[in-house]
Amino acid sequence: MTGVLDLQKNLYRVADLTVEMETFGRTLAQAQPYRTDSSSPADIVIRSAWQGLKEKQPHLSPEECEYLTTGWSFYNQLLDFDGMMLHASAVVMDGRAYLFSAPCGTGKSTHTSIWQRVFGDKVIMLNDDKPALRRIDGTWYAYGTPWSGKYDYNTNMRAPIAGICLLARGTVNKIAPFGGVPAVCALMEQTSRSRNGGPNWAKIAAQLDVLMRDVPVWLMECNMDDEAAILSHKVMSGKAE
Amino acid sequence: MKLKNGFVLREVAGSTVVVPTDAALNLNGMITLNETGKILWTALTDGADTDALVAALLAKYEVDEATAREGVNAFVDGLRKHGFLEE
Numbered sequence: 001m002t003g004v005l006d007l008q009k010n011l012y013r014v015a016d017l018t019v020e021m022e023t024f025g026r027t028l029a030q031a032q033p034y035r036t037d038s039s040s041p042a043d044i045v046i047r048s049a050w051q052g053l054k055e056k057q058p059h060l061s062p063e064e065c066e067y068l069t070t071g072w073s074f075y076n077q078l079l080d081f082d083g084m085m086l087h088a089s090a091v092v093m094d095g096r097a098y099l100f101s102a103p104c105g106t107g108k109s110t111h112t113s114i115w116q117r118v119f120g121d122k123v124i125m126l127n128d129d130k131p132a133l134r135r136i137d138g139t140w141y142a143y144g145t146p147w148s149g150k151y152d153y154n155t156n157m158r159a160p161i162a163g164i165c166l167l168a169r170g171t172v173n174k175i176a177p178f179g180g181v182p183a184v185c186a187l188m189e190q191t192s193r194s195r196n197g198g199p200n201w202a203k204i205a206a207q208l209d210v211l212m213r214d215v216p217v218w219l220m221e222c223n224m225d226d227e228a229a230i231l232s233h234k235v236m237s238g239k240a241e
Numbered sequence: 242m243k244l245k246n247g248f249v250l251r252e253v254a255g256s257t258v259v260v261p262t263d264a265a266l267n268l269n270g271m272i273t274l275n276e277t278g279k280i281l282w283t284a285l286t287d288g289a290d291t292d293a294l295v296a297a298l299l300a301k302y303e304v305d306e307a308t309a310r311e312g313v314n315a316f317v318d319g320l321r322k323h324g325f326l327e328e
Contacts, residue, residue, distance in 0.1 A: 179254070180255070180256065181256045181273045183254070184253045184254055184256040184258060184271075184273065185258075185271035185273065188253070188258065188271050189271060201251075201260035201261050201262075202249060202251060202260055202262055204260075205251035205253050205258055205260050206251070208253050208254070209251070209252060209253045209254055212253065212254035213254060
């Protein structure tokens with residue numbers, strides 16, 4: 001690493017919260033669309049803290065460490081504002097958000113890219129990896145955030161959540177309501193990807209308890225055909241019989 | 242027999258989940274408890290020994306003592322395997 005990192009402290013508006021963040025590099029660049037001139041006091045304060053992670057994970061670059069640690073800081077603090085993170089690829093269509101969650105490598109982004117292929121410009125990529133979820137006046141919204149995974153696939157907007165779908169690979173497409181212990185376990189495991197710094201599991205459990213009462217949860221086996229997107233959209237939007 | 246500190250039960254959408262209270266602890270796989278497990282966990286929190294756990298089950302369910310003791314032993318083995326017990 002050469003020289004001093006060019007840290008910049010700015011105010012941002014993320015998930016309807018005012019965020020003061022001091023950061024650099026890719027995190028600074030991805031946060032640019034979220035800049036605000038608001039003079040309201042910060043709800044969430046994020047300090048540059050990449051060094052701690054770099055010591056534990058020397059193979060990561062300072063930029064990558066910064067991106068991960070600022071994200072963990074944001075999503076941990078979000079738990080104090082009727083909110084939580086879900087590891088999901090989230091798209092918006094006709095004003096509502098559709099969240100597809102699964103362990104890494106299952107094909108979340110692949111499924112939402114099929115949505116984009118099938119429905120074209122009607123589909124907005126809200127957040128390809130870690131949407132923020134918040135309950136505001138009784139409605140759960142999904143938000144774009146600067147933390148959206150490997151690529152900068154996010155849009156600074158919010159939309160009420162139509163449904164959350166856990167994905168599994170299959171040869172045929174089928175989708176059904178998902179509940180009980182398996183659904184709770186699957187969602188708990190996708191509510192924090194943090195392995196450093198530690199999530200607050202009791203707070204996550206409390207948020208998830210409310211979320212699962214309010215928002216329909218589905219389990220889908222899917223392949224990569226157009227039919228996969230047509231089926232998940234039809235069922236989750238309530239347009240099925 | 243004592244439960245390690247740092248774990249609490251939380252109800253999530255009708256399921257009982259064991260979650261760490263210490264942020265430094267990671268979930269080592271999700272642990273959920275059924276109705277019986279919840280009774281036994283709660284009794285353990287109150288300092289029950291094996292006999293007290295068996296008694297807690299007998300008070301709640303119409304089972305014979307041998308069956309209850311078998312259930313308690315299996316539960317305690319599970320706790321030990323997942324590292325929830327202080328030995």
